[in-house]
Every structure is written in structure tokens, then in C-alpha cells.
Amino acid sequence: MAPQHGPGESGHHPTTDGSTARGAAGRPDDRRAGPDAAGHFGRFGGRFMPEALTAALDELGAEFDKAIADPSFVAEFDRMLREYANLPSPLYLAQRLSARAGARILLKREDLNHTGAHKIRNVLGQALLVKRMGKRRVIAETGAGQHGVATATACAYLDLDCVVYMGAEDTRRQALNVARMRMLGAEVIPVETGSRTLKDAINEALRDWVANVDTTHYLLGTAAGPHPFPVLVREFVRGIGDEARAQALELTGGLPDAVAACVGGGSNAIGAFHAFVPDADVRLYGFEAGGDGVETGRHAASITGGAVGVLHGARTFLLQDADGQTVESHSISAGLDYPAVGPEHAWLAETGRASYQPVTDAEAMAAFQLLCRTEGIIPAIESAHALAGALRVAPQLAAELGREPTILVNLSGRGDKDMETAGNWFGLLDGAEVRS
Amino acid sequence: MNEPQVAEPVVGRRAGSAFGTAREQGRATLVGYLPAGFPTVAEAIEGCRVLVDSGVDVIEIGLPYSDPVMDGPVIQRAAERALANGFRVADVFRTAEAVAAAGVPALVMTYWNPIERYGVSAFARDLAAAGGAGLITPDLTPEEAGDWIAAAEQHDLDRVFLVAPSSTAQRIATTTAVCRGFVYAASVMGVTGAREQTGQAAPALVERVRRATTVPVGVGLGVSTGGQAAEVAGYADGVIVGSALVRCLLDEPDPAAARRRLGALATELAEGVRKR
Numbered sequence A: 001m002a003p004q005h006g007p008g009e010s011g012h013h014p015t016t017d018g019s020t021a022r023g024a025a026g027r028p029d030d031r032r033a034g035p036d037a038a039g040h041f042g043r044f045g046g047r048f049m050p051e052a053l054t055a056a057l058d059e060l061g062a063e064f065d066k067a068i069a070d071p072s073f074v075a076e077f078d079r080m081l082r083e084y085a086n087l088p089s090p091l092y093l094a095q096r097l098s099a100r101a102g103a104r105i106l107l108k109r110e111d112l113n114h115t116g117a118h119k120i121r122n123v124l125g126q127a128l129l130v131k132r133m134g135k136r137r138v139i140a141e142t143g144a145g146q147h148g149v150a151t152a153t154a155c156a157y158l159d160l161d162c163v164v165y166m167g168a169e170d171t172r173r174q175a176l177n178v179a180r181m182r183m184l185g186a187e188v189i190p191v192e193t194g195s196r197t198l199k200d201a202i203n204e205a206l207r208d209w210v211a212n213v214d215t216t217h218y219l220l221g222t223a224a225g226p227h228p229f230p231v232l233v234r235e236f237v238r239g240i241g242d243e244a245r246a247q248a249l250e251l252t253g254g255l256p257d258a259v260a261a262c263v264g265g266g267s268n269a270i271g272a273f274h275a276f277v278p279d280a281d282v283r284l285y286g287f288e289a290g291g292d293g294v295e296t297g298r299h300a301a302s303i304t305g306g307a308v309g310v311l312h313g314a315r316t317f318l319l320q321d322a323d324g325q326t327v328e329s330h331s332i333s334a335g336l337d338y339p340a341v342g343p344e345h346a347w348l349a350e351t352g353r354a355s356y357q358p359v360t361d362a363e364a365m366a367a368f369q370l371l372c373r374t375e376g377i378i379p380a381i382e383s384a385h386a387l388a389g390a391l392r393v394a395p396q397l398a399a400e401l402g403r404e405p406t407i408l409v410n411l412s413g414r415g416d417k418d419m420e421t422a423g424n425w426f427g428l429l430d431g432a433e434v435r436s
Numbered sequence B: 001m002n003e004p005q006v007a008e009p010v011v012g013r014r015a016g017s018a019f020g021t022a023r024e025q026g027r028a029t030l031v032g033y034l035p036a037g038f039p040t041v042a043e044a045i046e047g048c049r050v051l052v053d054s055g056v057d058v059i060e061i062g063l064p065y066s067d068p069v070m071d072g073p074v075i076q077r078a079a080e081r082a083l084a085n086g087f088r089v090a091d092v093f094r095t096a097e098a099v100a101a102a103g104v105p106a107l108v109m110t111y112w113n114p115i116e117r118y119g120v121s122a123f124a125r126d127l128a129a130a131g132g133a134g135l136i137t138p139d140l141t142p143e144e145a146g147d148w149i150a151a152a153e154q155h156d157l158d159r160v161f162l163v164a165p166s167s168t169a170q171r172i173a174t175t176t177a178v179c180r181g182f183v184y185a186a187s188v189m190g191v192t193g194a195r196e197q198t199g200q201a202a203p204a205l206v207e208r209v210r211r212a213t214t215v216p217v218g219v220g221l222g223v224s225t226g227g228q229a230a231e232v233a234g235y236a237d238g239v240i241v242g243s244a245l246v247r248c249l250l251d252e253p254d255p256a257a258a259r260r261r262l263g264a265l266a267t268e269l270a271e272g273v274r275k276r
């Protein structure tokens, strides 16, 4: 099995100016061809950033376009993914789970990647680009610490200096990941401003970047932010869907009826969706963090429960009040706890190509437990949102199709990092150790 | 005398007129920044009046925002306090009205999302009605500013975009081509906040802007003393001061004492721009 897994192999890579995308022959659905030259997906995306960063963002886009067209860059990226990150990840038919779901469930096992999530694809791609640009210093934001750990890993591997901004609130909640990043040689800077969480870590990373842009690359952790990040990150993580599509054909002889992924900023979901966008019969489902329920206001479902605006450099759906002030998000899953979403998802939602639904904390945790008990796989709580959503839509799809549907679920990461949360949720820890 | 009920534009409400006056007087224009609603709407208005009385020519009214990526710690803290004290976007119009009534142009400095949320053309309409001069937009570049430029045309408002030391000649040309009022030149690559030096890149940047446009150019980021103001006034049309003024209010719990400190610093800066 040698599925496509890196940019360059599939031969229809959009560049950041969209030029080759428009030439993607045989792919009639132009929703896959975005963005335009200025990074717009329909009315979403674009670049809302200080002028001081414009030159660097332009340079990044230009370098990326050159790199992705350069066979030696692509070969090196592929080699790192294969030899270092354990890719391509398997596509696994989860039989006992399928029996419970009333659907054939295919799991894309990104949990088996080095560092335990899809995020390694993005960080290796960007870090390799940093080397190519001749920069030495990398900064990143992190919420729970997953992207920070992945970035610290790539920087150790490629000999780059690494500084990670993390909300002070999060450094307390995720002390183990702080230690991991420091173990890997990264400097972790707790951010004390604003709500002291992920969005404030992004703000602080942007402030650092403005001041140090000559020497520094901002390694953004998801398919969001100003152009060219959404397309750049997508191109580095699209291997998820490119691989899975080929694997599904090989394993089942056909395409799945649906692809399901969780949506925080949107990187694992866009990575999973991208290959399938032109396949009109394949439904795309993005599951957002519904927290306590969208109706309670305590959630992170930007598309379902937010409104169009501008945050962190792009026009997209975000959680905001009547004055356009960002509203804090809430989710049991730190990786989904972000008040906005990547602009391509906003566009796929608006065009109707993908459908986005909220999944509550409780639904996600039930799916978390079910996967543990039926398959012996402890998923990331983020990924459990995708599973829960798949379980929800399975009977609807079965009714619609008149047969057992096949649903490909992107298992974006493993759940080791979430054991304290799960232990508290299910009451598995000794009384003395249970927090909150 | 004017008929009081006729809605005459407040005299001097365009930033360009303040720059013109200063030029006639052979000096640079002093632009002073304070956030609206900090610590309260009324006190911020008081602060603006102190600036006007001390010789500030143009007031930049900051619109407190939850995610101010271009601001350093001082302005961040002030914005947080304003929001915690209940600042609402509509309060910025009251503030602009008070500044315009004091006889100087009032530009609102704002991140983009609150304007989009309010409605670009509605905001332009209400700002113009309040006598405001226009907007300074730190996270909006001309590429994304089509709606705003159209609304500013319609309501005769100034649009101040930023240029930075990293801006290419091409970008300086396209950006300054749509600026009205003045061009905001960021003296350093970085966020707002007082600095020891205002940045060696600034004179060269001003020079490059001058080659592209006749619109006056103001230099901001890092100016905090009369000496620095004089230095910048030596090569730029305007001197923009923010964090140093905000700090006067942030550090001083007693409102009367804070206003005295604010007035003293503004006076020093106003003397600075006259000593080019």
C-alpha cells in the first residue's frame, strides 16, 4: 500500500496564488480551487494584519509556492513524514465499533503519528520551509500544548530555536506539556494578558513576530490566520485525505459515503476533506465543540453559534458579542477551545459543500468511552467529537441511502494527554486526586 | 454668526487642516492617543480635553478591543480596563463629539472587527455625524479596505493607513495613494509602547513616503519625551504619541493627579514639536 501522502505527489497542488488550482483538470468542483490570489475563499479569508507583516506574509507565500513546486523539497518532506513521523497512517476498519454504530466506520489513524496527532504534518512542513527561508527562530502558539509539543519536536529535529507562547491559564492546566516542550529544548512563555488562553497566546505570538520578523517564522498551528497560512497549512496536512481516499478505495473498493472530522481551527478537518471535496457523493461533516450546548452560550462552535467577522487576520465565523469583541470559548477539549475557525471551513459551510454541527462535551465523552471499550483505542477528546458526530449521523445516512453507510472518521490524535480530564469525567481517579 | 441649528461641519474636523496649520507655523503636528472609555467614558473625555488644552493638535481616540495585536502592554491594559468598566462601541461617538467640540480633529484608531460588526457604512455615518475626522486602521490594509474607502468617500472622512520599515516601495505607493489626512509611519518594527529610541528606520521611511505622496506623514511608536518629539519633528510632519500618555493615567490612581501628569507631558511634547 503506497497511498499518496505528500504535497507534490498528486499533481494538482494549488499554489498560494491559486494558479495551478484553477488548472486542476478533471476536478470539476471549483470549491476545491480556492483561494484567490489574495487568499479569499468566497467572502472569507484574506489578510487583516498590520502592514509591518505584509512583506513577511508575501515572502512566506512566495517561498511556499516555490518549495511546493520543487521536487527536492517535496521529496524531503515525504521522507520526513515516512521515516520520522510514521506516515502514512493506517486506515482501519473498526469492526466492533461499526457493529455498535450501524455503519461501517473507517478510522484514519492519525493517533499513531509521532507526537500523537495529525499536527506533526503541519509542523514538519513549515519547519522545513523555515530552513529553506534561512530563518533560525520559530515561534508558535499553543492551547493545550499539542501544537507546542509538535513544534518543539520539529525544531529539535531540524535544529531551530523554538519559543512557544501559551496562555498562563493553560500552562497551569497543562503542566505536563509545558515540561515536554522544555524537555525538547523550547522556551515556553506564559501569556498573562486578556483571557490568558489560546487566543491571547496567538496575539502575543503575533506581537513577537512583528518585532522579529526578519529572523523569525511564526509557525501557526492550524489552517486559520492571514493568507497564506490557511492554504499553506492545508497543503501540509492534506496528506490525511489524499492517503485516506486511496486507502478507502483499496480497502473497500469505493469511496466512503461520508468523511467526519472535528473542527477547532480546522487543520485536521481540512486535511481530511480536501481530497474529497470534488467527490460530490461523499458528504463532509465537521464537528465543532458544543461544550455545554450551543444554547447555553458555553461552547466553541464558531460556525454554528458564531457570526461573520475578522479575527487573527481572516474573515470567518467567530464568537463575538454585539460590539465585535471576541467572546471566550468553552470546551472540554483544549484543542477545540478556540473562538474562530479557518476561513475555508466558513466557505465550505456557506456553499453547503460541508455541514458543520456541534457536539457537546457529554456526547464526545460518551464516544470517547465507546471507542476505548470497543476497539482498545483511547482517542484524543478532540477526535472523540468526530466519532460522536459520526455516530449521530450514521442512522440518518442509513435511512437516506437505504443501506449501511461507510463513514470515514479522522482520528486526529491519541488520548494519553486527556487521561486526567477523562479520569475526572468518569470518576476513575482516587478521590484525593480528583480535581474540580 | 452661524445659525446654531444648521448642521455645519465642526471647524477643523479634518486632520489635514491641523497639519496645514502646523506647517504654516513652521512646526510639526502633535497627535495624541487616548483610549475611549478608559478608565471611564467621562474620564477619557476629560483626558482628551487636557490634551487639547495642552497643545495637542489631533486626537486619536482608541477603540478598546479584546484582541489588540498591534499594542504593547500599556495600551493593552488600558483597553482591558475600559472593557471591564463597560465600554461600548457607541461610546466612541460621544468621545469624538467632545473632541470635535473642543476644536481639534478626532480620529478613531480601531481594529477592524468592531467596525465590521457595527456595519462599515453605518459606522462612517455615525462618526461623521458626531464630528469625527476619520479612522486609523492598524490591522486593515488597502487590499481589504474597499468598503471602508467607499464609506469614507461618501461621508468625507479621513482614512489613515500605516506604512512600516518593511513596506516595499510598491506598497508605500499603493497605501499612500488611498490615505487621506496623513500617513501613519510606524517608526520601528514592533507594537505600541514607549522606547528609549524611536527607531533609526524612521527617517528613511519618511523619506520614502515623501517620494510617493504629498499627504503629510506622521511618525509613531515609541515617542515618549519632548526630546524625542523634537527629534521626530525634525524630519516628519507629525509626531504621534500613545503609550506614554496612557501611562500617565494608568500609573496614577488619583484622577486629578493623573490629569496633571497628562497635561505636563502633553505640554512638554507640544514644546518638542515646536523645537524642530
Ligand SMILES: Cc1ncc(COP(=O)(O)O)c(C=O)c1O
Pocket (backbone or CB within 6 Å): A116, A117, A118, A119, A144, A146, A147, A221, A222, A223, A262, A263, A264, A265, A266, A267, A268, A269, A334, A335, A336, A380, A382, A383, A412, A413, A414
Ligand atoms: C488531536 C487533535 N485534534 C484536533 C485538534 C484541533 O485542531 P484542528 O481543528 O486545527 O485540527 C487538535 C488541536 O490541538 C488536536 O490536538
